Amino acid sequence: MNQPRTLYDKHIDSHTLCPLDDDGHVLLYIDRQVLNEYTSPQAFSGLREAGRTVWRPETALAVVDHVNPTAPQRIAAMPDEGGARQVSYLAENCRDFGIELFDVLDKRQGIEHVVAPEQGFILPGMVVAAGDSHTTTYGALGAFGFGIGTSEIEHLLASQTLVYKRLKTMRVTVEGRLGLGVASKDIIMALIEKIGASGATGYAIEFTGSTIDALSVEARMTVCNMAVEAGARGAFMAPDDKVFAYVKDKLRAPKGEQWEQAVAKWRALKSDEGAVFDREVAIVATAIQPMVTWGTSPDQAAPIGARVPDPAGEEDPIRRRDLQRALDYMGLEPGQRLDGIAISHAFIGSCTNARIEDLRQVAEVVRDRKVADGVRAMIVPGSTAVRAQAEAEGLAEIFLAAGFEWRQSGCSMCLAMNDDVLDAGDRCASSTNRNFEGRQGAGARTHLMSPAMVAAAAWPVA
Numbered sequence: 331m332n333q334p335r336t337l338y339d340k341h342i343d344s345h346t347l348c349p350l351d352d353d354g355h356v357l358l359y360i361d362r363q364v365l366n367e368y369t370s371p372q373a374f375s376g377l378r379e380a381g382r383t384v385w386r387p388e389t390a391l392a393v394v395d396h397v398n399p400t401a402p403q404r405i406a407a408m409p410d411e412g413g414a415r416q417v418s419y420l421a422e423n424c425r426d427f428g429i430e431l432f433d434v435l436d437k438r439q440g441i442e443h444v445v446a447p448e449q450g451f452i453l454p455g456m457v458v459a460a461g462d463s464h465t466t467t468y469g470a471l472g473a474f475g476f477g478i479g480t481s482e483i484e485h486l487l488a489s490q491t492l493v494y495k496r497l498k499t500m501r502v503t504v505e506g507r508l509g510l511g512v513a514s515k516d517i518i519m520a521l522i523e524k525i526g527a528s529g530a531t532g533y534a535i536e537f538t539g540s541t542i543d544a545l546s547v548e549a550r551m552t553v554c555n556m557a558v559e560a561g562a563r564g565a566f567m568a569p570d571d572k573v574f575a576y577v578k579d580k581l582r583a584p585k586g587e588q589w590e591q592a593v594a595k596w597r598a599l600k601s602d603e604g605a606v607f608d609r610e611v612a613i614v615a616t617a618i619q620p621m622v623t624w625g626t627s628p629d630q631a632a633p634i635g636a637r638v639p640d641p642a643g644e645e646d647p648i649r650r651r652d653l654q655r656a657l658d659y660m661g662l663e664p665g666q667r668l669d670g671i672a673i674s675h676a677f678i679g680s681c682t683n684a685r686i687e688d689l690r691q692v693a694e695v696v697r698d699r700k701v702a703d704g705v706r707a708m709i710v711p712g713s714t715a716v717r718a719q720a721e722a723e724g725l726a727e728i729f730l731a732a733g734f735e736w737r738q739s740g741c742s743m744c745l746a747m748n749d750d751v752l753d754a755g756d757r758c759a760s761s762t763n764r765n766f767e768g769r770q771g772a773g774a775r776t777h778l779m780s781p782a783m784v785a786a787a788a789w790p791v792a
C-alpha cells in the first residue's frame with residue numbers, strides 16, 4: 331500500500347529523473363522556465379563560453395521587465411547604459427538560442443510572473459524554474475515554481491534539468507470568510523507576520539481551506555507570490571475548476587481533446603487523504619485585518635488599526651536592536667498609530683498586485699476621489715495586456731481623474747532598478763512584496779499593503 335503523498339511530493343516524484351546521491355539530491359526535470367534581462371546574462375555567457383546550446387528553447391520565455399522605463403509614452407530606450415546593455419544582450423541571446431522574447435515594445439510585455447500565466451505558459455502539474463524568487467506565484471495554478479540562481483539557469487538551459495533536494499512540507503489552512511476590505515494580500519502578510527520572514531525556510535507551503543477555495547485565481551497568485559517572503563521555496567494550491575476556467579482560453583493551453591485529457595489529469599493534483607506534512611499552521615480568516623508593514627522586513631507588519639511597536643518591550647537584545655534599527659530607518663516612534671502616518675508616494679504595481687482584479691478593486695476605492703496634495707500616486711499595470719484591458723474597462727480614466735499617474739508595464743518602483751526610484755526620506759504606501767532598507771531607493775521608506783489600502787492611503791489623512 332503506497333504511503334499517502336502531498337501535492338508537493340507528487341510534483342517532485344513525477345519530475346524526478348534519477349537519484350543523484352544518498353543525501354536526497356535528485357535530477358529534476360523542469361517543464362518551463364522564465365527569463366528576464368537582469369538575472370539571465372551570466373547564464374547565457376556561460377553557455378557561449380562552453381559552446382553549449384539550449385536543450386529545449388521552446389520551453390523558455392524571456393521578457394524585459396526589471397530595468398525598462400514605465401513612463402506613459404512607451405519608449406524603447408533604457409534609462410541607463412547598464413539597463414540598455416542587459417536588454418540588448420537578452421535580445422541577442424534569444425535570437426542566437428531561439429528563445430521567444432517579449433521585448434519592451436511587445437504588446438505582450440509585462441512582469442514575468444504576470445505574463446507567464448496570462449499566456450497559458452504555466453499549466454497545472456508543471457515544474458517551473460526562473461531566476462527570480464517570486465516564481466512561487468505559479469503555485470496558484472497548481473504548478474510548482476521556484477527561484478534559482480544564475481549558475482542553475484545555465485544548467486537548466488543546457489539540460490532542462492536541475493540538481494534538486496526535496497523540501498519539507500508545511501500546510502497552511504485558512505478557514506472562514508474574509509472581512510470587508512480584507513484582501514488576499516492580507517492573508518499572506520498575516521502568515522508572514524505569524525511565522526516570521528524565515529518561518530518557512532526549507533519548506534514548500536501548501537495553502538488549503540475554505541478561504542483559499544473562495545479566492546479567485548489572481549488573488550491566489552498574490553498569496554503564492556509572497557510565500558518566498560516567509561522563506562518558502564515553493565507554494566501550492568490544488569488546482570480546481572476556477573483554475574481550469576482561468577487556463578482554458580489562454581493562448582498556450584491545450585485545446586480540444588487534449589484539453590479534456592489534461593483536465594482529467596489535473597483533477598488528481600491534490601494531496602492524498604492522510605498525507606502527513608512536516609508542519610501545520612492554521613489561520614482563522616475572520617481574525618485577519620488589513621495589514622501594513624511598519625518595519626524593514628515583510629514580517630514587521632500589523633493590522634492598520636495597530637500602533638508602532640516599542641522595542642523596549644522586546645526581551646531579546648538582538649531582536650530589540652533590530653526593531654530599533656527598523657524604526658530608526660523608517661522614521662517612526664513607538665506607539666504611533668499606523669493609520670495616521672502621512673505618505674509622500676502611493677505605488678500600485680508589481681508581480682504581487684497589479685493584475686486586472688487588483689486594478690478593479692483600486693478603481694472602486696478611488697472613483698470620484700482625489701489624491702491628497704503632496705502625494706505622488708502611480709499605477710503601473712502588471713502587463714501591457716492588463717493595461718489594455720484596464721483601458722477598455724474605463725479604469726484608466728478613473729485613475730487619471732483621481733490624480734494617479736497611469737504608466738506602462740514593468741517592475742517599476744517595486745525596486746530601485748530602473749528610473750522609478752524614490753529619494754531618501756520618501757515614504758511609500760506600496761502594493762509590492764519587499765520593504766527592505768533601500769528597496770525603493772536609498773533611504774526611502776516602504777510600507778507594504780494591499781492595492782486597495784494603497785489607494786485609501788493616497789487620500790488626505792483625516
Ligand SMILES: CC(C)[C@@](O)(CC(=O)O)C(=O)O
Nearest residue numbers: 368396461462463464477745
Ligand atoms: C532584485 C530583483 C531582480 C528580484 O526580482 C529578484 C528576486 O525576486 O529574486 C526581486 O524582486 O528582488
Ligand code: SF4
Nearest residue numbers: 464680681741744745
Ligand atoms: S515586480 Fe518586483 S518582486 Fe516582482 S519580479 Fe519585479 S522586481 Fe521582483
